[in-house]
Amino acid sequence: MNIFRLAGDMTHLFSVLVLLLKIHTIKSCAGISLKTQELYALVFATRYLDIFTDYISLYNTCMKLIFLGSSFSIVWYIRRHKIVRRSYDKEQDTFRHHFLILPCIILALLINEKFTVKEVMWTFSLYLEAVAILPQLVLLQRTRNIDNLTGQYIFLLGAYRSLYILNWIYRYFTEQHYVHWITWISGLVQTLLYADFFYYYFHSWKNNEKLQLPA
């Protein structure tokens, strides 16, 4: 495993921890999109089907279990926890996330490396992950005041995606036959979605101002 991949996994892990920290200690999910969290739970559930069939490493299995466990517990917190659910901004979080799922299913059925149930599900999870952040970004645009933890959560997610691209570039030059168009293109699309957010994040950081996105 190269340094970019490890750093990518760690920023991904930290992003989830920051979010859980916010929800668990402050008992608030203000500014967090339930739609995006539900999509992530679906992404992990469909991607990690191989957890029982293919053993890669202890690291791999542990991380998969952490991402599955954390994503479903975040959804549980926002939907069911009696204090946390009160802070959920239902009126603002209106993105029709179900409409993202069907195109991803169709695309996965049409464009995949192998037409098997596991492979199509895996490909579906890549396509869905690419667009899963959209409800969160839309909610962010509507929320006038973005708190620090929410800003850091999205920044860490974007950092994770960027580091994975560096990881692919590194692997392309160091490993033989390492060409994965589906992973790369969906990963690139996903990272580009963060470009706008990054711009305003660094801008507010540089000027030492509170993060605010233009309406």
Next chain:
Amino acid sequence: DNQSPAKDEL
């Protein structure tokens, strides 16, 4: 080879 390298990623 049915285990493509990308599958070792998360």
